Amino acid sequence: MTTSATLLLQPVDACCAPAGEDALDASQAEDVAKVFKALGDPTRVRLLSLIAASPTGEACICDLTAPVGLSQPTVSHHMKQLVDAGLAVREQRGKWAYYRANFTALTASSRALNPA
Amino acid sequence: MTTSATLLLQPVDACCAPAGEDALDASQAEDVAKVFKALGDPTRVRLLSLIAASPTGEACICDLTAPVGLSQPTVSHHMKQLVDAGLAVREQRGKWAYYRANFTALTASSRALNPA
DNA sequence: CAGTCGCATTGACATCTGTCGATGTATCGA
DNA sequence: TCGATACATCGACAGATGTCAATGCGACTG
Structure with missing residues (x-):
């Protein structure tokens, strides 16, 4: 993987993007798009x-297949996409794999695109 | 087109999603995903x-082809995607078609997914 | 230890998507 | 009126994507 992660590791003293209000370059746009792309599927x-x-803020695959009405491999595949984008965190506990949501990646990408 | 637009036309007295903190249903998820999908391409x-x-907050196609290094039809195609998602607004003035950004759709979708 | 359960991976497939060249359609200028 | 300009649309094509059934792999349970 060639993640540059320049969006998640902002210096603390910077309000927004390192360059202020300029347009995103190709590399930055790619990072931003990666997050949005993961959310581009219903x-x-x-x-x-x-x-x-x-209620607990987390769920395992077996809890998710029924609500979305898709097969277990498909749900597992989608969750991998979300994890790769930094939008979900996976934690293995015994037999189960628990997933939590992480909206930090979303807000970071949104702010990179629209620093307003 | 079968846009339900339930995200952009929130009642003014509602803080966030109509149903509060429940999970999005399939229809809502589709609307949200449509916006993110448009931003899923670098x-x-x-x-x-x-x-x-x-500087003016707007640009025509001819100003955009060079920076992204793609053909005019391709840029036009991408802009149509953005307009359809509500992320850009098109205005024809003479020979030129001017586009403005509209981040309202983005913040609405983000808030629908993460009301926090 | 054998069986079951939860999940990831693989392989396959139909569909969608990004891209281009060619063409059509207004609009402006000479 | 004729040519040039700006843009959209069309047709085509390679590559990406979502989905499933089948299989593999750990972890728990009897």
Whole structure:
């Protein structure tokens, strides 16, 4: 993987993007698009919403297949996409794999695109 | 087109989503995903960023082809995607078609997914 | 230890997507 | 009126994407 992660590791003393109000360059745009692309599928939006709306704030694959009406491999595949984009965090506990939502990546990308 | 637009036309007295903190249903997820999907391509992210960073806040196709290094039909195609998603507004003035960025759709979708 | 359960991976497939060249359509200028 | 300009649309094509059934792999349970 060639993630540059320049969006998530902002210097603390910077308000927004390092360059201020200029347009994003190709590399920055790629990082931003990666996050949005993961949210560009209704199923993944639904999965993340389900996880976030869960009482415990987390969910395993077996809890998610029924609500979205898709097969287990498909749900697993989608969750991998979300994890790769930094929008979900996976934690293995015994037999189960628990996922939590992480909206930090979303707000970071949104702010990179629209520093307003 | 079957846009339900339930995200952009929130009642003014509602803080966030009509149903509060429940998970998004399939229809809502589709609307949210449509916006994010439009931003799921690095070129479109770049285009929107270029427009927003422009001094006048708007740009025509001919100003955008060079920075992204793509053909005119391709840029036109991408801009149509952004307009359809509500992220850009097109205005024809004489020979030129001017585009402005509209981040309202982005913040609405973000808030629908993460009301926090 | 054998069986079951939860999940990831693989392979396959139909569909969608980004891109281009060619062409069509207004609009402006000479 | 004729040519040039700006843009959209069309047709085509390679590559990416979402989905499933089948399989593999750990972890728990009897």
